[in-house]
Structure formats: C-alpha cells, structure tokens
Amino acid sequence: MARTKGSVGADTKTAIYSAAKKLIEAKGFEAMTLRQLAAEVGVQPGSVYRYVESKDELLQALMNQHMVSLIENWEKLEGKGDDPVSRLKAFVAFHIRYHIERRADVVIANLELRSLGEDYRADVVTKRSQYEANLRNILSDGVKAGVFPKVDLEVAAFAIIAMLTGVCFWYxxxxxxxxxxxxxxxxxxxxxxxxx
Amino acid sequence: MARTKGSVGADTKTAIYSAAKKLIEAKGFEAMTLRQLAAEVGVQPGSVYRYVESKDELLQALMNQHMVSLIENWEKLEGKGDDPVSRLKAFVAFHIRYHIERRADVVIANLELRSLGEDYRADVVTKRSQYEANLRNILSDGVKAGVFPKVDLEVAAFAIIAMLTGVCFWYxxxxxxxxxxxxxxxxxxxxxxxxx
Structure with missing residues (x-):
C-alpha cells in the first residue's frame, strides 16, 4: 500500500470499487476475475493488488460500505419524534428511493451473500439486522401507541423490506x-x- | 441423444438437473462448470452432453421447468368462483408454501436471470408475467366488486410477490x-x- 497515497490512490480505489460493482452486477461475483477488473479500470493486473487484498476482501468491502451508508443515511433522515404512521411512510419512501438509485449495491447485497466467507457474512447480517431494527422500532412504537394492531415484528419487518427492495428488480x-x-x-x- | 432412452436416461437427466440446482444455488451459475456437474452426479464429463446441450440450455430448462410447474400448480388449486378475499388469502398461502419447499428454484429464478440469453430470458419473463396475471386478476376482481379500493394492479402484484418470495431467503x-x-x-x- 506504500505507493498509493493521496488523491490518485483514492481515485483508483474508487474506480476499482465502481468497476467491480458493474462486473458483479452483470455476471456475478464468482465469474469476475481480478484480471477483468484491472482491464475494466485500465490498470495493470498487478496494480489491483495495491488496492484490494483479495476478491473476498473486495466483496466484503463493497457490502460493508453499502450497509454502513444505508444505516447512516436513514439515521440522518429519521424523525424520531414523529408519530409511527409518518415514520413508517418516511421509511418506505427512503428505502425505495435509496435502493432504486443503487441497483448494483442491491444486486450485490442480495445475490452475493452466498459468496462471502463465514465471518464476513456474519458481519453483514449483523449490520442488516441493525438497519431492520429501525423498522421494527417504528412498528413496535405503533403497536405500543395502539395505532397498529399487534403483529410479529420480525416477520413484518422482513416482509416490508422484501416488498420495498423488490422495486429495484423491475423499476x-x-x-x-x-x-x-x-x-x-x-x-x-x-x-x-x-x-x- | 440416441443412446439415452428409457428410465436409466430419464433418471440420469433428473440427477443432472438436481445436482445443477444444488451447485448453482451454492456458488452461482457462472461459477459452475459441466465438469463439476459430472463429478457431482458421478458420470464422465462427456456423458453430461448426452443430456444437456450446453450450460445455457440447462439453465433455461431449469427456469422453464420451475415456471411451468408453478403456473400449473396454482391453476389446479385456484377456486375461481370464490370471493376475492378468499382467493387472495389462498394465493398468499400457495405462493409461500410452494416456494419455501423449492428454495434452489427460487434462488436460480431470481438470481440467475441475468445469465440467460436474450431469447430465453424473454420466455421466462413471459411465463412469470403469466403467473403474476393470476394475482392481478384477483386484485382486479376485488376492485370491480368494490371489496378492494382502486390500486395500481401491476405495482401491487409485484410488491405482494416480492414480499411473499422474500420468505425463502430467511425461513x-x-x-x-x-x-x-x-x-x-x-x-x-x-x-x-x-x-x-
């Protein structure tokens, strides 16, 4: 990593991540080679290793980046003081809008979890659950306030998120x-x- | 194909299809080789070609089989004379139960559409739309009968199916x-x- 400092290194890394997303979205993670990735970015195959330890590390970084950014963006937007109905409507709007603009991230996060190693997968699953907890809290607050009837919070959150994410696959x-x-x-x- | 007749040929073909589903579910279609497939079934690599023209043809056959069987099974079950609420409840139960028992098919149908060639993809998309039409008809009948308020039938059908299929990914x-x-x-x- 010693030779990659400053904005040129950062730009190359961004270009590699972005090209990797494109390739994985189109053909799948298992089918992508670091050689193809280098060609897509326009650097020598060996150079990719300055920025990416391994294919597995790259996939983990992409997923992690997506989940962290998703959680942060929702937390910035969330109106915690609002009533449960308004918060639920805001969550629906946020989730659809955020994911529609990031189709490659959604494809990778949903289709390539199987290609992640055990430890990495556990980390992504934890972050996903952390994001889902926001929705479970809205539902739970609504039930407590008597606005929503009692519902299985976990199943309802899974169901709603699957419904909302589904938009990316036909929009x-x-x-x-x-x-x-x-x-x-x-x-x-x-x-x-x-x-x- | 001349040498594969009778029940032995049929059994081998079934074994190949079933092994292919397992491999694709685990690692993805692009990562699977016909050599691995032969090893999984326990036949010589060359023998696979008696049953499968190409990887693309195999993927198409798996998807087609899944969609045709899904449509047929729903049509057997559907109570066309029932009221829209009962039909909708029956559709929800059918879709969840059918897909939960066929996780590999769901993974392949949802994750590997990108790997299908143009023509094959168009055919699968047509069959999918044919299945979805059953749900759109239930919704439409409910709206006509004044039981359901007016809704965008296409979006509602996509949303409901995404929600129901989602169960397979966490169940x-x-x-x-x-x-x-x-x-x-x-x-x-x-x-x-x-x-x-």
Missing part, C-alpha cells in the same frame, strides 16, 4: 410510473394492505 | 414460527397492512 427510469407514484402505492400497501 | 425449518404462522402474518399484511 425502469422510462417506465409508466414516477418514483413518487411507486412510493405512494407502496405506502398504501404497507399501511392499509389491499383491503384499505 | 429456517427450525425457526421460531411454523409455515402456517408465517402465512398468517403475510395474509394479514397483504389484506390489511400494518394499520389493520
């Missing part, structure tokens, strides 16, 4: 509905279900 | 809740949302 920027319209349909579904 | 047979309990939570969420 197209040139599609029939705007992101705001998609968010509105999901807020209604989460809050009132199909019966309304 | 453990030795977990806290039974499949019936998990189904019940999802039926409530789909019908009444969090507010109830």
């Amino acid at each position: 197209r920027p040139d599609g029939r509905l705007s992101i705001d319209e998609i968010i509105e349909v999901h807020q209604k579904l989460v809050l009132q279900g199909v019966v309304g | 453990r047979p030795d977990g806290r809740l039974s499949i019936d309990e998990i189904i019940e939570v999802h039926q409530k969420l789909v019908l009444q949302g969090v507010v109830g």
Whole structure:
C-alpha cells in the first residue's frame, strides 16, 4: 500500500470499487476475475493488488460500505419524534428511493451473500439486522401507541423490506410510473394492505 | 441423444438437473462448470452432453421447468368462483408454501436471470408475467366488486410477490414460527397492512 497515497490512490480505489460493482452486477461475483477488473479500470493486473487484498476482501468491502451508508443515511433522515404512521411512510419512501438509485449495491447485497466467507457474512447480517431494527422500532412504537394492531415484528419487518427492495428488480427510469407514484402505492400497501 | 432412452436416461437427466440446482444455488451459475456437474452426479464429463446441450440450455430448462410447474400448480388449486378475499388469502398461502419447499428454484429464478440469453430470458419473463396475471386478476376482481379500493394492479402484484418470495431467503425449518404462522402474518399484511 506504500505507493498509493493521496488523491490518485483514492481515485483508483474508487474506480476499482465502481468497476467491480458493474462486473458483479452483470455476471456475478464468482465469474469476475481480478484480471477483468484491472482491464475494466485500465490498470495493470498487478496494480489491483495495491488496492484490494483479495476478491473476498473486495466483496466484503463493497457490502460493508453499502450497509454502513444505508444505516447512516436513514439515521440522518429519521424523525424520531414523529408519530409511527409518518415514520413508517418516511421509511418506505427512503428505502425505495435509496435502493432504486443503487441497483448494483442491491444486486450485490442480495445475490452475493452466498459468496462471502463465514465471518464476513456474519458481519453483514449483523449490520442488516441493525438497519431492520429501525423498522421494527417504528412498528413496535405503533403497536405500543395502539395505532397498529399487534403483529410479529420480525416477520413484518422482513416482509416490508422484501416488498420495498423488490422495486429495484423491475423499476425502469422510462417506465409508466414516477418514483413518487411507486412510493405512494407502496405506502398504501404497507399501511392499509389491499383491503384499505 | 440416441443412446439415452428409457428410465436409466430419464433418471440420469433428473440427477443432472438436481445436482445443477444444488451447485448453482451454492456458488452461482457462472461459477459452475459441466465438469463439476459430472463429478457431482458421478458420470464422465462427456456423458453430461448426452443430456444437456450446453450450460445455457440447462439453465433455461431449469427456469422453464420451475415456471411451468408453478403456473400449473396454482391453476389446479385456484377456486375461481370464490370471493376475492378468499382467493387472495389462498394465493398468499400457495405462493409461500410452494416456494419455501423449492428454495434452489427460487434462488436460480431470481438470481440467475441475468445469465440467460436474450431469447430465453424473454420466455421466462413471459411465463412469470403469466403467473403474476393470476394475482392481478384477483386484485382486479376485488376492485370491480368494490371489496378492494382502486390500486395500481401491476405495482401491487409485484410488491405482494416480492414480499411473499422474500420468505425463502430467511425461513429456517427450525425457526421460531411454523409455515402456517408465517402465512398468517403475510395474509394479514397483504389484506390489511400494518394499520389493520
């Protein structure tokens, strides 16, 4: 790492991470080689090793970066004092908007968990649970306040997050509905279900 | 294909398909080689080609088999004369139960669509849409009957299916809740949302 300091090193590392996301999204982590990655970035294969210890370390860094940033961004936005309904609507809007703009991260975080080593996987799962706890807390506060009927918090949180993340797999920027319209349909579904 | 007739050929083909699902679920389609597949089944690498034209053809066959069987099984079960609420509850129960028992198929159908060629992908997407149409029809009938308020049928169907399929990614047979309990939570969420 001695030769990579300052902004040039940081830029190369960013370029490597970004190219890796593109390659993994397109073909999968197992299919990507560090040689391809070097070619994509336009550096010599050997140079990649200055920035990335191994493929496994790279995957772990990408997932970790995604989860940490997701948690931080929600915590910045969350209105803890608001009523549970407003907080739930805000969570739905945040989760959809954040993930739609980061499709590669979602594909990697959801599809490549199987390729992570035991220890790394445990760490990502812990961070994921930490993020999900925000939703469980909103639901739990709503139940305590008598606004929401009793529900299995863990299953409900899994179900809602799966529903919201699912948008990334069919959304197209040139599609029939705007992101705001998609968010509105999901807020209604989460809050009132199909019966309304 | 001339040398593979009768039940021995059929058994070997079934064994190859089943081993392929296992390998793809564990490591991804791009990482699987036909050589590994042969070793897993216990046949010579050359023999695999009697049953499988290419890796692409194999993936297409696995996805196609899954989608055709899914559609057929729902159509056998569907009570077309029932009211929309009962049909929706039945759909939720069917979808969760069917997919929980076929985790490898779900992983492949959801994670490996990117590895399918254009034509094959179009075919799988058409079949998927055909299955989703069953849910859109239930929702649409409910809206027409005034039981469900107006909703974007396409987005609602995507959202509900994503929520239900999501169960496969966290369900453990030795977990806290039974499949019936998990189904019940999802039926409530789909019908009444969090507010109830």
